[in-house]
Amino acid sequence: MASVELRNLRKTYGSLDVIHDVSLAVNDGEFIALVGPSGCGKSTLLRMIAGLEEITGGDVMIGGNVVNDMTPRERNIAMVFQSYALYPHMTVAENMGFNLKLAGETKPAIQARVTEAARMLDLTAFLDRKPSQLSGGQRQRVAMGRAVVRNPAVFLFDEPLSNLDAKLRVQMRSEIKTLHQNVGTTSIYVTHDQIEAMTLADRIVVLNHGKIEQEGTPLELYKTPANIFVAAFIGSPA
Numbered sequence: 358m359a360s361v362e363l364r365n366l367r368k369t370y371g372s373l374d375v376i377h378d379v380s381l382a383v384n385d386g387e388f389i390a391l392v393g394p395s396g397c398g399k400s401t402l403l404r405m406i407a408g409l410e411e412i413t414g415g416d417v418m419i420g421g422n423v424v425n426d427m428t429p430r431e432r433n434i435a436m437v438f439q440s441y442a443l444y445p446h447m448t449v450a451e452n453m454g455f456n457l458k459l460a461g462e463t464k465p466a467i468q469a470r471v472t473e474a475a476r477m478l479d480l481t482a483f484l485d486r487k488p489s490q491l492s493g494g495q496r497q498r499v500a501m502g503r504a505v506v507r508n509p510a511v512f513l514f515d516e517p518l519s520n521l522d523a524k525l526r527v528q529m530r531s532e533i534k535t536l537h538q539n540v541g542t543t544s545i546y547v548t549h550d551q552i553e554a555m556t557l558a559d560r561i562v563v564l565n566h567g568k569i570e571q572e573g574t575p576l577e578l579y580k581t582p583a584n585i586f587v588a589a590f591i592g593s594p595a
């Protein structure tokens with residue numbers, strides 16, 4: 358686990374200003390929900406933290422160190438997307454262990470980590486199956502398993518449940534909560550679903566046009582939204 362700190366982070370694409378001067382401190386083990394309308398810069402922000410996008414200005418710090426010049430692997434961050442892109446020709450176990458294999462881990466070490474992650478994610482019975490033999494929820498759990506086995510310092514989630522139907526979303530939401538309670542990894546979770554944000558997060562950050570409108574606990578945002586935009590987004594009665 359590690360703290361994450363963003364200092365005056367900026368991103369421009371040509372003349373398009375996507376992230377303006379975002380500063381945010383995420384505590385070790387904290388679960389942050391990052392919410393905001395489509396196009397406000399959520400994915401861009403996550404990709405900069407992960408090292409998948411060049412930073413225009415400012416710093417990304419992980420565990421107190423500036424990581425701007427580090428590769429994604431060196432940052433020890435795991436990212437879970439909505440399109441989980443499992444390898445169709447590999448079994449669940451092989452999918453989950455693939456990154457460890459690339460990192461040069463031994464077979465017994467990989468097997469131990471995969472077995473442990475499978476138990477945590479209720480995938481033990483499916484380890485020999487191919488992705489095509491799984492339900493959508495099971496596939497999403499494999500995608501999370503692939504991230505968990507690496508024992509990352511930070512989890513970044515980019516709308517991981519948005520492709521699932523409503524019932525499955527509710528179920529997976531509680532699984533993510535349990536996972537976080539068990540492993541305690543610092544997490545930044547992008548969602549446009551305010552109920553997901555309210556139920557999962559220690560703190561919610563509301564982004565709009567690349568700027569933070571407000572950050573606070575779910576209750577703080579609900580009770581004292583800073584402005585009409587936050588109130589509308591969180592669904593406060595005001």
Ligand code: ADP
Binds near residue numbers: 373375393402
């Ligand atoms: P969100 O995830 O909140 O929906 P994004 O971070 O994907 O928003 O996008 C923020 C803005 O940046 C959008 O206006 C989008 O069109 C723009 N954008 C994202 N990626 C690129 C890119 N590679 N080149 C140019 N513009 C981009």
Ligand code: MG
Binds near residue numbers: 399401
């Ligand atoms: Mg996005």
